[in-house]
Amino acid sequence: RIKRTAISAEPAQHKKSKDLRVVLQAFDKTDRTKEFLRDAILNNDFMKNLEMDQIMAIVDCMYPLEQKDGSLIIKEGDVGNLVYIMEEGTVEVSKHNKVLTIMGPGRVFGELAILYNCTRTASIKALSHCKLWAVDRLTFQAIMMRAGMQKQTEHLELLKNIKTFESVREDILSKIADAVDQVSYADGECIVRQGAKGDTFYIVAKGRVQITQAKSKWDTAVYVRHMERGDSFGETALQSEETRPFNVIADDPNGVTCLVLDRQSYREMIADELSRLKRVESVRYARKNGEDERDLKNLRL
Numbered sequence: 001r002i003k004r005t006a007i008s009a010e011p012a013q014h015k016k017s018k019d020l021r022v023v024l025q026a027f028d029k030t031d032r033t034k035e036f037l038r039d040a041i042l043n044n045d046f047m048k049n050l051e052m053d054q055i056m057a058i059v060d061c062m063y064p065l066e067q068k069d070g071s072l073i074i075k076e077g078d079v080g081n082l083v084y085i086m087e088e089g090t091v092e093v094s095k096h097n098k099v100l101t102i103m104g105p106g107r108v109f110g111e112l113a114i115l116y117n118c119t120r121t122a123s124i125k126a127l128s129h130c131k132l133w134a135v136d137r138l139t140f141q142a143i144m145m146r147a148g149m150q151k152q153t154e155h156l157e158l159l160k161n162i163k164t165f166e167s168v169r170e171d172i173l174s175k176i177a178d179a180v181d182q183v184s185y186a187d188g189e190c191i192v193r194q195g196a197k198g199d200t201f202y203i204v205a206k207g208r209v210q211i212t213q214a215k216s217k218w219d220t221a222v223y224v225r226h227m228e229r230g231d232s233f234g235e236t237a238l239q240s241e242e243t244r245p246f247n248v249i250a251d252d253p254n255g256v257t258c259l260v261l262d263r264q265s266y267r268e269m270i271a272d273e274l275s276r277l278k279r280v281e282s283v284r285y286a287r288k289n290g291e292d293e294r295d296l297k298n299l300r301l
């Protein structure tokens with residue numbers, strides 16, 4: 001007796017490549033198809049929270065694919081290589097030979113193995129001729145990376161123009177750009193309160209904030225100035241615990257986004273750089289005081 005084993009229709013997994021500089025290939029599609037694919041992604045619990053530019057890049061790279069009635073599109077336990085969106089047809093999802101559900105047009109499937117780097121969690125069989133759209137793992141991961149890199153580059157550009165960081169080397173700034181958190185505030189929300197203790201440094205990345213200050217505890221705070229993209233506040237908090245000398249309030253109907261950095265992460269990242277700067281300082285000091293520089297030449301600056 002010949003034992004029939006189901007053969008998945010998926011192409012072999014690409015060789016693992018360290019080089020994620022994948023050239024993204026876009027496939028032509030109508031605006032209607034793009035909207036359809038975008039909505040399918042937005043209706044998928046695991047993909048709906050991707051950034052819109054990531055979603056649209058995935059949509060652009062999806063290509064059409066057909067599967068015959070009865071074919072096994074995904075086999076449970078396989079290493080997955082494609083994420084699919086169903087345009088026409090019906091598929092059956094099963095696990096351990098038990099049918100879990102039937103899915104029709106507008107559904108994403110095959111996303112779990114790619115998103116979570118696991119094997120296929122279920123099998124998917126075509127119950128009719130199916131028209132699908134697909135994107136491969138490498139393209140998918142490259143889109144995720146690229147979006148992350150775009151953010152990093154944007155953060156770096158902001159950091160480069162901040163006075164506090166003007167003597168910090170670019171490779172360290174690049175680490176800081178990775179480490180900063182992006183926090184959003186609603187219009188009118190208080191970001192920093194006068195008199196409160198703080199250890200966080202803020203850079204305005206989007207929107208405007210208003211600075212107000214009260215002369216004393218008993219006075220009402222008065223307007224000082226506005227700050228916008230590229231402006232920063234709370235820099236002394238990076239050196240020691242700061243009692244905030246003013247209030248900072250989000251003042252933008254579209255909300256405000258700040259890059260935030262706390263003292264501990266800053267110190268960890270900048271520790272080597274700080275000791276280098278201290279060495280530079282001590283050499284300068286020694287030169288000014290006419291000390292013998294021979295010993296100082298051994299310092300690696």
Ligand code: CMP
Nearest residue numbers: 080093100109110111112113120121122
């Ligand atoms: P993945 O694990 O990559 O491959 C099998 C796919 O089946 C899986 O991604 C999901 O898209 C889908 N899937 C798994 N479990 C269920 C379920 N309970 N209901 C609907 N779809 C599922």
